[in-house]
Amino acid sequence: MLSNVLNALKGGPNGGGGSRLSHVTVQTGTQHYMGPIHNPSESGHGYLPHEPPFVEDLPRLPYPNFYYALEDLIESYAPQLTYSVHRSSIIIGASSRSVYNALLTLAAYALICQHEGLLFRYPGSRYTWEHFCDMSDARVLAEQHIWAAVTPSAKNQAFNCTNGDMFTWKKLWIKLCDIFDLEFIPFVESEKIDIVEFMADKSKVWDEIVEKHGLYKTKLEEITCAAALRNVLHFGFQHVCSMNKSREYGFLGYADTLKSIPMWVDRLRDMKIIP
Template identity: 25%
Template sequence: MIPHDVKPTSKVALILGGNGITGTYLIEHLLTLPESEWSRIIGVSRKPPSPDWLVHDLKLSPLDASQVTQGIGRLTWICADFLEESVEELIAKFKSGRVEGTTHVFFGAYVRIDGTGGPKEHVANTDMFERSIRASIGAAGKTVKRILLQIGAKWYGPHTRKTLPVPLRESLEPDVKGASFYIPQRDFLGSYAAECQQQGLTWDWVITAPYTVWGFTRASYQSLATTIALYATIQAHLGEPLHFPGNNNRWLGADDAICADLLAKFNVWCITTPQCGGELFNVSNGEVFSWEYMWQIFVRYFRCKPPVTSNRRLANPLYSLEKNLASHDGRYGKGSMVWKEIARKYDLDPRAEEYATWWFGDFSLGGSRLVLMSMAKARKFGWTGSVDCEEMVQNILAKMTRAKVIPSQRHIAKL
């Protein structure tokens, strides 16, 4: 039941984009914190949360899981479409979803429409942010203390800027061409906070900028690790090398990542640390790796043939996952056909490949720039978290195995 004895000091989280890779890890993390600290957690997304996630990952009883969308329990859910519904409709829905008492609003919603960075994507994501924030404040404005907007490293234009400093520091101005909808989102947040202040509301904001988010969730496969793991399973089954979809600069240069679990902890730290108000922070694991090294972890785990190299350089750079594996124009691609066979043989989720973001793998690995995020500012503000990248990969693969999305080690040996 919804606790009626909510103490004035206990916090209520409203997570816009609760089904995403960011949102699910955030909810998983908040649920591990004491109820006396976070009394209610409210997810919002178009689709309801997956029953498998509620029961297997969050360990809710089937009865509790079935009541999440009915507004009963510590975790509750509102299904709403930030693009199809007006602010007034969203306010009404949020109110009936009992968002009253919300103290902290996390925004991690995202929609890809016409390819990364396209004009429709720009308009939709700007619109989605404005409507859902106006609705959150319209429904729970008096109690809201802080709003967190999550953007990404594209803020700095790693793919559009002529020269890119290493590492990327928050003092670098956003790149107008590359940052796309992040700039109007940031501008709206600042101006809306000032407008609300004049009406007596006192919330402030914080912005976090992760680089590539690594994790696994059933609801969103916008995760590089998930995409690579599905690709490696397919290549192992076919007996083909694990070609690297990037170029030699990426292969041999340094890279960094952010573990979705650490990102969740970072976002909670940012939204609750008083001195973080009104600031933008980069976030990464705090250590770097080369793809030449990281790729071997996947090669070994899936017992794949390594990519062909000569003097450490790739013989077949820029192998496109999208071209080689994706389905196009209603025609099933190689990835989909091979996946059906693998899923049947090893009793895996037959739909897993449908969600593989092949384009995202090409996009994330295809650039040639050295993108490294400075964590100096966050450390100065008191952040001490870090993650071992190799352990992060092992944990994600274990989670995917438990979810029956990739074969067990025993079955990989037979692929």
């Protein structure tokens, strides 16, 4: 798709198009450093991600990854175009169409537990419960895209983009319990649940919640991805990116993740996506 757009606007890597397009920002993510996290069998051999913290100059992993193809494609248009690559972490924001928005999946899970009077148990591993992770606030990500597009020294570079802080899922779980008025349940290995199995038959429950609160009409499978959340909550490594390169180049955008979460929940409530 990117190739079709650029060919139409610029006439292919050799030029010839009449467009005034001069810079392209490419949105990828930390899968650049982790490989086929959603299906490790695609690696063809032992799956092994890079050791965190992830930094931009780490070599490419020997696994298929369309992020690499995107970078190679946009680089092939230089010097006709300049570009920047933005490698986000777990993105949090507010949208009625973002299936991979982890915050919306977490919110739906919390609201279903609340609606059915169930315990809001952490559906991950003890490792992620206790170890560090990071996120990318959609506002910080947008700011970095704009900054790179208008900053000469940032041209033709790849940048990590996270909030600049870290959290443990235990601390984030406490925050979610506070936001959704749910009892905090400490992690117990013998009582953990599979979020995919839990959400598999909750479509009608979500319909009841939407109807009860007069929400914008959404279907559970349109706004959540339990499988993606399950992967994130079972990483066997600390999901942490370095923001040093961005800071060295002059981008100082940041967000406090545990303050960002309730702000985006309020936005989702204002949009009538959740009650």
